[in-house]
Amino acid sequence: MLEELKKLDCHFTWDLQKEDADLNLLEIKFTESLSVQSTDRGNFRQRGLNFLAYIKHLKGLNDKALECLERAKEACNDHFPCVVTYGNFAWVHHHMANDVIAKVYVEKLAEILGAFPTPPAKLLNEVQSEKAWSFLRFSKKYYCRAKESFQKALQNEPEDREWNTGYAFSLFHLEGLEVREDKRVPFEQSSAVIELKRALTLDPDNAMIHVYLGLKCHKNRRNAEAWGHMRKALCMAPNDLSVNLHVAKFMKKEQCYDMALEVLHKILEKAPDSSRVHHEIANNYRWKAWQLGDIHNPEILSLCIHHSEKGARLNPSFIYPQIELALRYAEIKDYAKAKQKFKELFELTNLQPADLQAWHRLYGDFNLYRLGSEATAVNHYKEGMVLQNISTEWRMCRNRLYKILRNNRKDVYQIQEFINSFAKK
Template structure:
C-alpha cells in the first residue's frame, strides 16, 4: 500500500472511530435547530454565578458550551472549555467518557491527529475499566448527559430527551433524576402542543402528574415548584401558583433561572414592583446578566403602562438604560434592541430610533424570526410615531410573507385586521393580501 492509500485508510478508520464515540458530536444536535446565541449566553451566565455544583454538573455545562462554541465556528474556544471540563474531574472515571469524546472530535476537526487519537484511546481505556452491562447499553453518566443536553438544546430534541428518560425509568421507576427529567420534558412538550386558548386540564395533564411525583422524590428542587406554579397559573389556580413560586424563590434565591421565572410570573400578575424588587436584588449577584437587564426593562415599561403614563420619562429612562446594557452585553440578541429603538421613539428621540432600526436591518444573516420582528416593530414605529399607516401596512405585509416563524406573524395579522375594520375605501389592498396568503397555503 502506497503512502497516499495508507493515509486515506487511516483517515477513514479515524472517522469511523469518532462516529462511535458517545458525545455531543454523535447525538444528532444540529445547529440549525437551536438558538445558539441564547444557549451560549444562558450557559455563560450560569457559569459566571458563584454557585456550587453537585456531582459533575459543572463539567457537563462546560462540555455543552464547548460544543455550542464549535457549532458557532469557534473551535479554539471550544477546546478551552473542554479542557476546563477535563480539569473538573481530574481525568478520572466514567464522567470523562463524553469529555474525551468531545475533545477527540474537536482536535480532529482542527487537524490535531495525534491529540484526537489520544482522546479516542482515553475513551476506550475508561470503557475497559468500567465495562457496560451489555453492548447495547450506555453508562448512566453518558445517558444522563445526553438526555439533559437534548432537553436543553432545542424544542426539536425534547421528544428524544423524553424517550431516554422514559426508557431509563422502565429499569428504575423511582429514580430521582429520571423522574425529574421526564417531568421537565413533559412540561416543555405540553407547552409546545397547547396554546393559551387550548390547554390540557390541570388534573389531566401528564406533565402535572409527573411533576408532582418528581417533587415527592426531589422536594428540594426549586424548578419543580416553578413549573408546577406555571401550570397552576395557566389553569387559573392563582393562589396555588403563588404558593409554588414563593416556595421556589425561598429555596433558590440565587438561582438565575428560578428568579427570572418567578419575576416573569409576577409580571403576568401585574405585580411589577414585586418583580422589580426580586430582579434588582438578583442583579447585585449577576450584574452582567443580559437576561436580567432585559426583564428589568420590561417591568419598567409595563409599570408605566399600568399607571397609564406610557411616556413617563423616569420609567422610560430606566427602561432604556437597561436595554442599552442588554445591547452591550449581548449584541447578538436582536429583539431587545428593537425594543430599544421603540423606546427611543417614545422619548421623542426619533433620529436615534431610526438610526437604530437602520443599523439592525443592515446586520448580516438575520434569522427569519428576527427579520419578522424588525418589520413588525419598524411598522409600529412608522404608524404610531411617524403617522405613516401606509408604510406600516407595507412592513406588516413583509413580515407576514415570511410565514408564521414567530408570534410576530400573528401580531402583524392583528394590526392589518384593525386597519381593515376602519370604514373607508383606502385599506391598502389588505383583503387581497390575506386572500393571496390563503391561496398560497392551499397550494402547499
Template sequence: MSEEDLKILSCHFTWGLEKENADLNFLDVKICERLAVQCEYKENVQQREYNFLAYIKHLQGVNDEALKNLELAIKEHTGDEKNLIVTYGNLAWLHSVMGNVAEAKSYVEKVKDIFRAFPTPSPTDLHREVQSEKAWSLLKFSRKSYIRAKEIFFEALQKDADDQEWNTGLAFALFRLEGLEVGEVRRVRFEESPAVVQLKRALKLHPDNAMIHVYLGLKCYKNTRNTEAWEYMRKALKMAPDNLGVVLHVAKFMKKEQCYDMALEVLLRMLRKAPDSSRLHHEIANNYRWKAMQMKDTHNPRLLSLCIQHLEKGASLNPGFIYPQLELALRYAEAKQSQKAEHKFQELVALPDLKPADRQAWHRMYGDFHLYRLGSEAAAVEHYKQGMMLRRVSTEWNICKNRLKKVLQRDRRDTYQIKKFFDSLKTENLSAAE
C-alpha cells in the same frame, strides 16, 4: 486513527445535535450567564455545562474557545472516571477536527481505558453518566430534540422507576413537549396533564428541586389556579435565590400577575449577583415599561429612562439578540429621539443573515414606528404586509394581522388594498395545501 473510532464515541459530536435546529447565540449566552453566577453546583453539573458550552462554541466555529471549555470541564470533574467519558469523547472529536491527530488518538485511548475498567452489560449500553448527560443535552439543545430526551429518560426509568434524576428529567421533557403541543390557545386541564402527574411524582422524590416548583407553578397559573401558583413560586425563590433561571421564571410570573414592583425587587437583587446578564437587563426593562403602562403614564420620564438604560446595557452584552434592540428603537421614539430610533432600525435590518422571525419582528415594530410615531399609515401597512408575507415564523405574524385589521376598520374604502392582500394570502394557503 479511523473515523470509526470517533463514531463509536458517545458525546455531543455523535448525538445528532445539528446547529440548524438551535439558537446558538441564545444557548451560548444562557450557559455563560449561568456559569458566571457564583453558586454551588452539585455533583458534576458544572462539568456538564462546560461540555455543552464547548460543543456550542464548536458549532459557532470557535474551536479554540471550545478547547478551553473542555479543559475547564476536566478541572471541574468530580466522582469516578465514568464522568469523563463524554469529556474525553468531545476532546477526541475536537482535536481530530483541528488536525491534532496524536491528541485525538490519546483521548480515544482514555475512553477505551475507562470502558475496560468499567464494562457495561453489552457494547450498545451506555454508562449511566453518559446516558444522563446525553438526555439533558438533548433537552437543553432544541425543541426538536425534546422527544428524544423524553425517550431516553423514559427508557432509563424502566430500569429504576424511583430514580430521582430520571423522574425529574422526564417531568421536564413532558412539560416542554406539552407546551409545544398545546400552545397559547388551548389548555390541557390540570388534572389531565401527563406533565403535571410526572412533575408531582418528581417533586416527591426530589422536594428540594426549585425548578420543579417553578414548572408546577406555571402549570397552575395556566389553569387559573393562581393561589397554588404563588405558593410554588415563592418556595422556588426561597430554595434557589441565586439560580438565574429560577429567578427569571418567578419574575416573569410576577409580571404576568402585574406585580411589577415585586418583580423588579427580585430582578434587581439578582442583578447584584449577575450584573452582566443580558436576560436580566431585558426583563428589568420590560417591568419598567409595564409599570409605566399600569400607571397610565407610558412616557413617564424616569421609568422610560430606566427602561432605555437597561435595554442599552442588555444590547451591549448580547448584540446577537435582536428583539430587545427593536424594543430599544421604539423606546427611543417614545423618548422623542426619532433619529436615534431610525438609526437603530436601519442598523438592525442591515445585519447579515437576519433570521425570519427577527425580520418579521423588525417589520412589525418598524411599522409601529411609522404608524404611532411618524404618523405614516401607508408605510406602516406596507411593513405589516411584509411581516405577514414571511408566514407564521413567530407570534409577530398575528400582531401584524391585527394591526392591519385595525387600519381596515378605520378606513372602509380599503385605501391600502388590505382586503385584497388577505384574500391573496388565503389563495396561496389553499394552493399550498393542494
C-alpha cells in the same frame, strides 16, 4: 479517524442540528447561568460546560469550545463524567484539523472503557443522562427525544431521582407547546403535573420543580398555589439565575412589578453582566409606568432605557431586547436613535427568519404609530407576511393590515388582494 469518532458517545454524535436551535440564546443562557451558580447540583457545571462547548463549536468558535472543555475537565470528579467531555475534545480537535490530539482523547476513552469487561451501569447512566438533558435544552424539536430517553431509563430504574425529574420536565415542556387555551390539558389530568409532583417527592430540594408546578398552577388559575411554589423556589435557590428569572416573570404576569424588580435587582448583584436580567428589569419598569398611568414618567423611562441599553450591549446578537430598546427611544421621541437601532438590526447577518419577521412587524409599528407613515408600515407588514407563517408575528402582521383596511375602505394599498393570495397557496 472519522469512523472512530463516530463511535463516541457525545454531543457530536447525538444529531443535534444547529438549524433547529437559537444558538445565540443558548450561548447567552448557559454562559450567564454558569457564571452565577457556585453550588451546583451533581454534575450540572461539567454538563453545562460540555453543552456550551458544543454551542460554541456550532457557531464556529472552536477555540472557545476548547476553553469550555478544559473547564469541564476540571469540573469532573471522576472518570465517568469525563467520557462525554473527552469525546467532545476529540471531535473539536478533529474539526480543527488536529487529528493527532484527537487520537489522544480517543485513546483515553478506550483506556477508561477498556478497564471493564462491560460498561458499568454508572457510566451508561451518566452518558444517557447527559444526552437526555442535552435534548431537552437544545430545542423544542427535541423535547420528544428527551422524553423518550428519560422514559427508557425509568424502565430500568423507576425510582431514580434524576430520571423522574427529567421525565417530568420533558412533559412540562411538551405540554407548554400547546398555546391554544381550549387545547390545554386540565390541571388534574396533566401528566406533567402528576410527574412533577412525583419528582418532588424524590427530589424535594429541586427548586425548578417548584417553578414548573407554580407555572402550571398559574395557567390553571390556581394563583395561591402558584405563589406558594414560587416563594419556595426562591427561598431554595436564591443564587440560581434561571429560578430568579422565572419567579420574576411570574410576578410580572401578576402585575407585581415592584416585587419582580426586588428579585431582579438582588440577582443582578450576583450577575451584573446578565443581559437577560437587565432586559427583564427594563420590562418591569416599563410596565410599572403603565400601572401608574404615567407612561412618560421621565425617571422610570430613564431607568428603563438604562437597563435596556446595558442588556443590548451585553448581548448584541439577541434581537428582541434590541428592538425593544429602539421602541423605548421612540417613546422618548428620540426618533433618530430609534431609526438607527432598527437599521443596525436589519443589517445583522445572523438574523433568523422569525427574527426578521418580528423586525418587519415592529418597524412597521414604529412607522405607523410614531412617524405616521402608513404606507411604509404597510410595506413592512407585507414583508413580514411574505416570510410565511413561521411565528406568531405573521398573524400580527396580518391583523395590522386588516386594521388599516378597515380604516381605509378604498384599499389603496391592495391589502385584500395581498392577503387573499395566501389563501390560494
